[in-house]
Structures are given as structure tokens and as C-alpha cells.
Amino acid sequence: MDEFTITEKKADDLIILYLNGFLDAHTSSLLEKKFEELLSKKLYKVIVNFSGLSYISSAGLGVFMAYIETMRSHDGDIKLSDMSDKIFNIFDMLGFPILFNILKDENEAVNKFNETV
């Protein structure tokens, strides 16, 4: 099975997470740990770049649901970008666009954060 990895980049007070590979029940704990780590470092403005992600399962989606409100309660957000059509359809099917900002690419997501400041 494909590995799942997260790399990150810091841009001012934004954190950009790059997800790679398979995000499923097995690997969802890695993403969960990453969000916990961000919380402990008081980093609440997160962009998740999906360009390297080939698969997402419900457990993976659930992690986003579980952390969005915590981030927002600290004046932050989780914005999603660079999704393939396949991945977007899964988010769309569940109505995620109602709750999440899903943007075409990382730049748009960065701009969106700057807009709201």
C-alpha cells in the first residue's frame, strides 16, 4: 500500500500541510497527530494542499470535521486546496463545501486568509 506522508511549510502565521499518498483509517492518526501538534504550538491557520493525495477515506474526512471548529474558535481555519476532481467529489458528496473553504490552489487559499484579516 502507498505510504502516507505529511510535509509542512510555514509562511508567516500560516501553516501549509502537503498530504501525500493514502489517507485512510490506518494513516488518519498521522494527520490527527499533526493537528494536535499544531494546536500545541498555537498554530491555527492551516492550509491543506491535496495535490499529492491519491485516496481519502471517511476516517480521513472525519479528522477534518473534528478539528475545523477548534481552529475557528482560535480565529484560525482549515482551508483546503489543490484537490483532484476525484477527491473533490468525495468532499462535495458530503456537503463539505458548506463548512470548508475549498480553493483551487494554494495561492488562492493564502489570499483568502489575508482577505479575512
Add this chain to the structure above:
Amino acid sequence: MNDTINKQLELNSLIEFSQLINTKLELQFILGNILLSIMGKMMITKGILLIKSDSQNTSSNGFEIKAVKGLNLGHQGDRLSIILPKEPIFEISQLENKDFFEEHKLKFFFKIYFVDKLIGVLCLGEKLTKQDLSKNEILFIETMLNLSSPTIENSIKFEEIRKLNINLSSQIQHLRTLFELSKEFNTNFQDRNKILRLLKYSLLGNFGIRDYIIFSKFRSEVFYILEAGRETKLDDEYLGNLEEISEPEILHETNSNPFKQFLKESGFRLILPISTENKVDTIVCLGEKLNKSEYTISDIQFLESLINLSIISLDNTVLFSEYIDKQKIENELKIARDIQLALLPSKLPEIEGYSVCGCNIPAMQVGGDYFDIIRLSETKYCFVIADVSGKGTPASLLMANIQSAVHSFLKFYNKDFCFEESTQKINELIFSNTNSEKFITFFWGILDTENNTFKYINAGHNYPYLITGDKVISLDKGGLMLGVLESGFEYKSETVTISNEDVLVLYTDGASEARNAKKDEYGEDRIIKVMQENRKLDSQGLQDKLLDDIKEFTTGELQYDDITMIILKRK
């Protein structure tokens, strides 16, 4: 001439229109275009398009508002139930229930047919000129609707297929979840928290929800909250209401049941009881989905599988940890038993003029019995019997303590050996090595085969008996058991004489307090009786008789405590 141009224009717009809508399949777009084209041509400012909700059922009166133009109407997507007059084209006056249409000033109505099947209704407001529609205009609208009806039908079908596809994708997603989780739970069955976390993420991710509570009777008589999403303040009194829930329920309207009303107000939409063996033991409450869609039968089936899978995995976790605990205890007991066995004498010394034997019969649970016979010289032998309070490893360790203390003191045995002082020293040692709840009943004595005397000190142990002639002497002189008080008291010794054919029996409470089914104790009297009745036997014979008698007395009962004894018989 003018007429011909007009016709030409009409035809052109019809061709353009049909070309446009035929390239699209999106219902919303097509209906909007139909409305705008007709309204523009007729100079009408208001219009809506109704599409029959259940296209298969010809008797149904349900319609959905699919397109709205010129009306500031929040109703798009709403459903209406309308009884239509027979005519394919009619005006508002012909409608039985006209409230909605009057309110929005809709006047002209055209039924839309695909072949013979009614698929929708076009509703139009008044013309700007307030005039009625001319014959020509009606014909134009009819033609337009006839032209577009196949496209409308196609896009209705397309939308149905799209819905089916979404349902299918979500069912595939459900199956994937179950597959992934069962794989994951099997490799993580030792981690309860991980199981609950994965369950949580699967619920959130499969339905796109924020609120959930799982009430469960898992390993409990009553419901408790096994896992919950965002903070929901729930009174304990509501937990009692869970017992009444037996059917799945979608929370729609205000509810007379205060608990359900509370759940509804807290944002919950679904209550789902899940049974194992015909008993509801888990109740799942889920919040509204992000995409606002209702919970379906397939959602409920998925939830049942998901919850059952999780509960079984949790159960396995508990069983696994119980198994590990049991293994640990068994290992510990084995260590304790090994310590004890290593400290008991493997071979008893031969004593001239006497026969001697001793035994320790361990119970299921390891006790802290100790016995020993130590040769001090040609003519002197030390007999020790002791019972450490408590069981298991702690008792074994304390027993090791007393064993090494006894052996250390006896290493320095000589004619100046002070029995009383040594006992006091051992007491101090035990006292400093234990807390006050731990103690040892201890008896030791030195047999002198030269003059056949036995000098002993009894520190709180069950009285050994010397059966001499017709008499029974209790060896009860000594003092307090070991480890209770450090000082402030003295141990006293006593010396008794052992005559020919006398029997000395030392034992622990495992023998005297062995119980039968009626919970009667075996008792000291029975020990004495066995000794007296079998005085002709040597020590081994006496021991066998005593053990047999205890065994017979306690038939069918578990041996609770170690049985330990020493028997000395003068030949």
C-alpha cells in the same frame, strides 16, 4: 408580409432555443432558459416551473418548484400538492386551491407532457399589457414546451441517475469504511482509545456531521456515554429515557418527549437503537448532515454494522487485557510458589531415636507457610514452623525473610546461644522489614536427643501438641507474633521432656481451619484424636492418617490455605 416576418422570427428563436437546450443536460439551466425565453417573448414578468415529483406515479399530485424567475421567492425546491383541472391549458380561476398562485400573481398555466405523460406545469404571471394571451401566443408557448419536453424528461432522468450515483458512491464509501476499520481494529485490538477515535472519525467523515453521541451499555447495566462529539450538556436524568427507545427515529418536529425535544434542540436528527441478541444496548444519536440530506435506510444499515464492529472490537480489547492480567497473576503466583518451594527443606535430617517427617501442601493461592528442621549438632536439632499473613508474592518474600533470619541466627549456634534474645532479634528484623499489617506466627524449638528435651518459644503460632502418655500438652509459652511490636515485651521459653512413644505435632492453620461444605472447621481436637488413635504408627504413618482425615473431612471443598505440618515421634 409582417406576419411572415413575425413567423420567421418565431421559428428562428425556436431553433436557437432548441439548439441551446439540447446541448445541456442540467435541469436548472434548461428550465431557466425555457422560462426566460417565454417570458421575454410574451412580456411577462413572473414565471415558475413545476416538475412532477414522482414521475412514475401518475396519480400523485406532488410537484417541486424547480425554476423561478421574476419572483423574489425563497421557494425553489419546495414541494406543492396541486389538484389540476383536466384541461392542458388553464387559468387560475380553474384551480381548486389557488392561494399560493394568487399570492404570487400567477395567472396562466400550461401542462408539460412528454409523449402522454404529465411531467410538469409552466405557471406564468400577467402580461405587462394586462391582455390575455392570443391564440398565436398560446400556440408558440405550446410549441416551445413540446420542443423542450424531451430535453426536460432527459434531464429529469439525468438528475435521477446523478442522485443514484451519489447514493451509490456513498454506499461504496460506507463499505470501504467497514472494510478499512475491520482491518484496522484487528491490528489494534489492544487499544481502546484508538478504536473509539476511529469510530468517531468514521462517523464524522461518512455523514459529514459535527454532532454525535453514542450511549452504550457496553460492560454496564445502564446506559452511559461511550463517546460524544462536541460538548453536549446532558442531564443524567435523560439517560433513563434511553430505555424506552426501541425504533429508529428521525427528529423532525417539536417532540412531546422532553428528551427527544432536547436532542432536537441540540441539533440531533437521528436516534438509532442498535440491538444485540434482541436487546437494545447501544443508541446512536447523530446531528444534521452538512449536505442537509436525510438519513436513509442504507445509512442506518451502515451504522448498525459500524457500531457492532466497534463494540465487538472493544470487547476483544477488554478480553485481551483480562487475558494479559490473568497471565500476569499466574506468572506471579508461579514465582511465589517457586520461591516458597526453594525455601522448604528438600530432605529432612535423620534423628537418632526418633522418626520425623513434614510436609507442605500448597493451595491454589500461594500462602506463606514455612517449616524447617535444621541440624545444629549430633544431638541438637531445630524445628521451625511459621505462617506469614497474606498470600501471593508478598507472603513468599516475607517467608524468605524469616527463613534467612532463622538460618543466619542458627549459624552462630553454640552453648552460649540465647534462644529468647534471638527470637527478640528476629522480631525486630521482621518488624523493620514490614508494615504493621503484616505479621508472622512463629514457633521454634530445639530438640536435644541426649536428654530428650525440647526447648521452645511460641510467637503467636497455633499450639503444637505433645501427646505424652494419656496427656496432651499444648506448647503455648512464648510471646507476641513477629512483626507487630518492635519492643517492650519479652519472649519466654519452656522446656518439655519427650518420653518413649511420645508424639509431637506442629501444624499451621491451613490444617486446623480446613473447612467442609457446612463451613465447619476441622479443628485442633480432630488433630489430637488422630494422633492418639494412631500412636503405634511412626511419624510418616501419623502424617498420612492426619492428611487422609483432613481430606475426608473437606470432601468436595477447595483447599483454601496451605497445609503444613511436622510430626516427631520418639521410638
